[in-house]
Amino acid sequence: MxxxxxxxxxxxxxxxxxxxxxxxxxxxxxxxxxxxxxxxxxxxxxxxxxxxxxxxxxxxxxxxxxxxxxxxxxxxxxxxxxxxxxxxxxxxxxxxxxxxxxxxxxxxxxxxxxxxxxxxxxxALVNRAATERATGSPSRGGKPQTVAIRKQDGYELRGRKTFTTLAPVVDYFIVTATIEGTEEHAEFLVQRETPGVRIDPTWNMVGMRGTSSHDLVLDGVRLPAEALVYVKASRHQGTASPYLLFIPACYLGIALAAREEALKFAASYQPNTLNHPILYTPNVQQWLGQMELELSAARHYLYAVAERWDARPDDPAYLEPELGAVKTYAVQTALSVVDKAMRVVGAHGLALSHPLQRMYRDVRFGLHNPPMDDMVIHSLAQRAVKEAETAGGS
Ligand SMILES: Cc1cc2nc3c(=O)[nH]c(=O)nc-3n(C[C@H](O)[C@H](O)[C@H](O)COP(=O)(O)OP(=O)(O)OC[C@H]3O[C@@H](n4cnc5c(N)ncnc54)[C@H](O)[C@@H]3O)c2cc1C
Structure with missing residues (x-):
């Protein structure tokens, strides 16, 4: 089975x-x-x-x-x-x-x-260093304050990136920068050993602490011309991309782990008011059933969208908003499932030695990974509006 x-x-x-x-x-x-x-x-x-x-x-x-x-x-x-x-x-x-x-x-x-x-x-490991204090989430298209200054033999980078996940172990950073004197927004491939590259250990958040998403400082980093790998046509990254599906998968993974903790606890906890573990009480089974329902719906959604994308849909533009919608739905589900798991376990789950309190903190971070909820909802609305306009015009 x-x-x-x-x-x-x-x-x-x-x-x-x-x-x-x-x-x-x-x-x-x-x-x-x-x-x-x-x-x-x-x-x-x-x-x-x-x-x-x-x-x-x-x-x-x-x-x-x-x-x-x-x-x-x-x-x-x-x-x-x-x-x-x-x-x-x-x-x-x-x-x-x-x-x-x-x-x-x-x-x-x-x-x-x-x-x-x-x-x-x-x-070797790679990650994108796109976020800056002044831009907020890069998915909104803020102009990078990190600048690339043209030199005779290449470029010089100056700036500071925030939220650089796995900063201590990344070998190549993809750094977004504005090319000085232009509105061009480009990506540079920067090897971590390049002089002027420095990690400032700023990451001290209430959750996802193990990501070490520190600041990346670029202090006059000299790069050859080939380090410029991509010039963006527009600063907007759009609301969704298939490669971002690891984000809903991550937060549903947390929810699954929390569910397992709740089940383990419920099967073993038997206060002296009961002659069986709390697993068999109707109130706990209500929480468990709801968790199953929510997880099942969100996972079927995630895997269905991934499968459709793999099948190379005829109309990818129609499916695109769903890539973002899955993330919004998965994170909402994960928040709800972890909360219910905490209710099953009660105050025991609030002990600092208990894994559930970490999951409770970690799951919140899904709200601040791309794509952002308001942009996802907007793109779904736009798809519906377009359909209404087409129907109205036909
Ligand atoms: C665990 C973790 C790992 C990350 N790893 C990376 C990484 O490896 N590389 C990387 O580049 N980034 C990374 N990020 C950064 C992430 O992509 C976001 O840029 C960052 O979390 C900021 O998100 P925010 O929701 O606070 O956005 P902000 O944009 O700072 O938004 C703050 C508030 O302002 C509102 N707001 C801001 N701008 C607008 C606007 N234009 N219109 C309407 N409302 C607006 C938002 O809705 C929100 O309410 C990571 C973030 C987290 C949490």
Whole structure:
């Protein structure tokens, strides 16, 4: 019989890989607690992911990766997040960026190929450093205050990025900058050892503490001309992209882990007012049933959208708003499920030694990962408005 954990695995290969990642995820859960207490990402977790070549899972097959699709990747991300959500979010950025570049081929081929080579051979990690204090969420299209100054032999970068997830272990940062004297918004590939690159350890939040999403400081960083990998036509990143589905997967992973804690507790807790564990009380079963309902709906939504995207829809523009809608729905669900799990466990879950209180703090961060809820709702409304206008005009 299948379980809630492997319910969405479709092939024997997916089941096998999911079970390997599941074993790893269960081991990571211990470190996740320590990482949260120390406000430090787990280096052991990163090494463990590299040991199973996880960073190369979305690298194109012809360049030595597994080239997995969106559905399969979401499956593994959700499972990883059950053990360590911070690590799942961090490695999700890396794998998502590679997936996106693989699909769009928006960079010079030689640069992407070299990056993939390093991912496959050395487990190199990449992340995008786009957020700044002045821009807020980059998905809203704020102008980067980080500047790229043209020099005879390339560029010089100056600026500060906030929220740079996995900053202590990222090998390549994709830095967004405005090219001085223009309105051009470009991306530069910056190797962490380049002189002038510095991490300022500013990350001290109430949750997702193990992401070490510190500030990245670029203090006169000299780069060759080839470091400019992409010039954006518009600063707006749009509301949704398939590669961002690791975000709903991450927060649903937290919700699944909270559900498991609630079940474990309910099956073992028997106060002396009862002659059976609280698992069999109607009030607890009401919470459990509601959690199952909410999780099931959100997971079916997530996996259905991922599957449709993998099938390369005829009309991707129609599906696009759903990529964002899934994130909004999944995070709302995750917040609600974790809250219900906390109610089942009662005050026991508020002990600092209990994993539920970490999940309760971590899950809140989903609200502040892209795409942003108001933009998602707006894009869904626009799709409906367009339909009404078309119907009205026909
Ligand atoms: C755990 C975590 C990891 C992250 N990792 C990365 C990373 O690796 N790289 C990276 O670049 N970023 C990263 N981010 C940053 C993230 O993408 C957001 O930029 C950041 O969280 C700010 O989100 P915010 O909701 O506070 O947005 P803000 O834009 O600062 O918004 C704050 C408030 O103002 C409102 N608001 C702001 N602008 C507008 C507007 N134009 N119109 C209407 N309302 C507005 C918002 O709705 C909200 O109520 C990470 C964030 C988190 C939480």
């Amino acid at each position: 299948g379980t809630i954990r492997d319910y969405f695995a479709k092939t024997p290969l997916q089941r096998e890989r999911l079970s390997q990642i599941g074993r790893l995820s269960d081991r990571l859960a211990v470190d996740a607690h320590v990482a949260d207490e120390r406000n430090q990402l787990s280096l052991a977790a990163i090494e463990a992911l590299k040991a199973i070549h996880y960073p190369a899972f979305t690298v194109p097959r012809e360049w030595g990766g597994l080239g997995i699709g969106l559905y399969e990747w979401v499956l593994y991300q959700e499972r990883l997040a059950q053990g360590d959500a911070s690590i799942a979010l961090g490695i999700g950025w890396h794998l998502g960026i590679i997936y996106d570049l693989r699909e769009k081929r928006s960079w010079p081929d030689a640069v992407f190929r070299q990056l993939c080579k390093e991912v496959v051979e050395k487990g």
